[in-house]
Amino acid sequence: MSRKIAIYPGSFDPLTNGHVDLIDRVSKLSVFDELIVAIGINPTKPPRFSLEERIEMLEAVTQPYPHVTIDQYSGLTAQYAQEHGGAAIIRGLREFSDFEYEFQTALMNRQIAPQVDTLFMMPNIRYAHLSSTLVVQVAEMGGGSISDEKLLEMVPPVVVKMLRKKYGSSES
Numbered sequence: 153m154s155r156k157i158a159i160y161p162g163s164f165d166p167l168t169n170g171h172v173d174l175i176d177r178v179s180k181l182s183v184f185d186e187l188i189v190a191i192g193i194n195p196t197k198p199p200r201f202s203l204e205e206r207i208e209m210l211e212a213v214t215q216p217y218p219h220v221t222i223d224q225y226s227g228l229t230a231q232y233a234q235e236h237g238g239a240a241i242i243r244g245l246r247e248f249s250d251f252e253y254e255f256q257t258a259l260m261n262r263q264i265a266p267q268v269d270t271l272f273m274m275p276n277i278r279y280a281h282l283s284s285t286l287v288v289q290v291a292e293m294g295g296g297s298i299s300d301e302k303l304l305e306m307v308p309p310v311v312v313k314m315l316r317k318k319y320g321s322s323e324s
């Protein structure tokens with residue numbers, strides 16, 4: 153039987169606990185033999201964290217998951233998934249506001265790559281409001297006054313370090 157591969161695409165700019173929660177949930181499903189977390193490169197949208205930094209974040213948190221690999225791609229997600237033998241694209245649904253865009257994208261992806269399905273997963277309610285943009289706003293505007301404990305509610309330790317480096321530390 154062929155290996156079942158899931159693709160989890162995203163910007164991960166930066167990685168949050170919501171992303172990690174999804175990776176953990178997909179892993180526990182035991183449906184897939186392999187999960188490829190694929191960093192999408194969008195040439196029209198300069199990232200806050202470099203590709204290397206985002207790979208470093210993902211590698212640090214996915215160490216306990218032997219079946220997870222990290223990759224990068226540019227172009228269409230559906231094409232990438234098809235080329236890599238993906239049976240499913242994993243997407244997260246946080247709030248209602250995610251739904252319309254995700255629904256349209258999933259149907260478009262199906263048109264492009266009919267063999268690849270989209271699997272939606274909901275995070276733990278603790279992370280349902282969390283986005284990379286919000287995290288950066290908090291780190292940037294909160295600067296020194298926001299504690300590591302607060303940031304750790306939002307992002308993994310490796311990302312706290314990188315946020316501090318970029319936007320200032322509690323000591324500065």
Ligand code: ADP
Pocket residue numbers: 161162163164165168169170171174242243244245246250274275279280281282283284
């Ligand atoms: P994109 O630009 O592709 O939306 P993101 O890195 O923002 O990239 O998100 C990647 C995927 O992870 C998306 O499916 C998004 O819905 C999901 N995601 C982002 N944040 C969360 C969260 N807090 N909980 C669950 N899923 C999330």
